Amino acid sequence: MNRKGESNLESNVIYMVLFLLVAVPLLVFVSANNGGTAFWEDFYSKEISRAINVAEPGSKICLDVTKGSAEGFDNDVSESEMFRFDNVNNEIIVKFRQNGATAYSYFNGVDIVDWEIIQAVGGREINQLCFRVVERQR
Amino acid sequence: MMNRKGDSGDWVNFGGFFLICLVLGGGIALGIVIFFGEGYNFKQAESEILFDSVRDCFLERDFFDEAFNFSMCGIDEGVLRKDRLVLVSNLENGEEYSIGVRSYEVECDLNIEERPYCSSEEVVKGGERFLIITGSGADSRRILR
Numbered sequence: 173m174n175r176k177g178e179s180n181l182e183s184n185v186i187y188m189v190l191f192l193l194v195a196v197p198l199l200v201f202v203s204a205n206n207g208g209t210a211f212w213e214d215f216y217s218k219e220i221s222r223a224i225n226v227a228e229p230g231s232k233i234c235l236d237v238t239k240g241s242a243e244g245f246d247n248d249v250s251e252s253e254m255f256r257f258d259n260v261n262n263e264i265i266v267k268f269r270q271n272g273a274t275a276y277s278y279f280n281g282v283d284i285v286d287w288e289i290i291q292a293v294g295g296r297e298i299n300q301l302c303f304r305v306v307e308r309q310r
Numbered sequence: 311m312m313n314r315k316g317d318s319g320d321w322v323n324f325g326g327f328f329l330i331c332l333v334l335g336g337g338i339a340l341g342i343v344i345f346f347g348e349g350y351n352f353k354q355a356e357s358e359i360l361f362d363s364v365r366d367c368f369l370e371r372d373f374f375d376e377a378f379n380f381s382m383c384g385i386d387e388g389v390l391r392k393d394r395l396v397l398v399s400n401l402e403n404g405e406e407y408s409i410g411v412r413s414y415e416v417e418c419d420l421n422i423e424e425r426p427y428c429s430s431e432e433v434v435k436g437g438e439r440f441l442i443i444t445g446s447g448a449d450s451r452r453i454l455r
């Protein structure tokens with residue numbers, strides 16, 4: 173029995189589903205780009221990969237990551253989560269937001285160890301990501 | 311009784327509603343892309359760094375030897391196979407060695423936004439001329455962790 177009330181409910185549900193289909197991906201996109209966070213993740217992952225690609229095993233590298241780490245701290249991302257190295261897949265993973273991260277691969281066949289963020293003492297507060305490049309250990 | 315006249319009113323605004331959602335959503339997304347840019351294009355820089363590494367390796371090793379692999383030069387072959395190209399052509403006899411996305415050789419010359427970038431140069435080794443082409447179409451990957 174096609175009562176009018178049932179028909180309204182059905183159409184409202186369909187409208188809601190359609191709205192969610194557009195709104196959810198949009199919210200994910202907007203939150204990922206909030207304050208340019210996704211841009212900074214992309215930028216740092218590529219620049220760190222550049223440094224690794226030209227590095228020789230045995231080097232220690234320190235890079236200024238002040239701008240990016242400030243984004244991470246603003247979004248309550250812990251220091252240990254902001255930069256990670258996946259030595260199995262040769263990837264640097266940068267995370268400055270709660271709901272995602274950005275990964276980029278480097279072709280230099282080395283392992284990255286002992287990475288940490290340190291606060292350099294100086295005229296202004298500078299955060300540096302330091303890591304050591306070693307021969308592949310597999 | 312099927313298809314009463316009143317029922318059709320529920321669906322009158324269906325198209326308009328969906329269109330408004332898409333226009334608003336698209337507008338917001340476009341605004342963000344315009345404001346923050348489309349990301350950091352690193353392909354040209356990476357193809358040049360890769361070229362330097364490959365040229366150094368080529369001058370030390372024989373790429374045309376079956377036993378050759380890039381780990382001998384400290385380069386990860388797994389990464390090269392995905393979104394990168396290394397192509398070495400012997401210009402004297404036409405012999406070729408390649409690893410990665412072979413189509414980049416052509417795609418690098420296309421005038422499209424998302425194209426890969428290549429670096430190339432002639433190198434002389436053992437009295438023979440070789441053309442080395444390296445390319446990168448790599449981009450960062452969004453992950454959920």
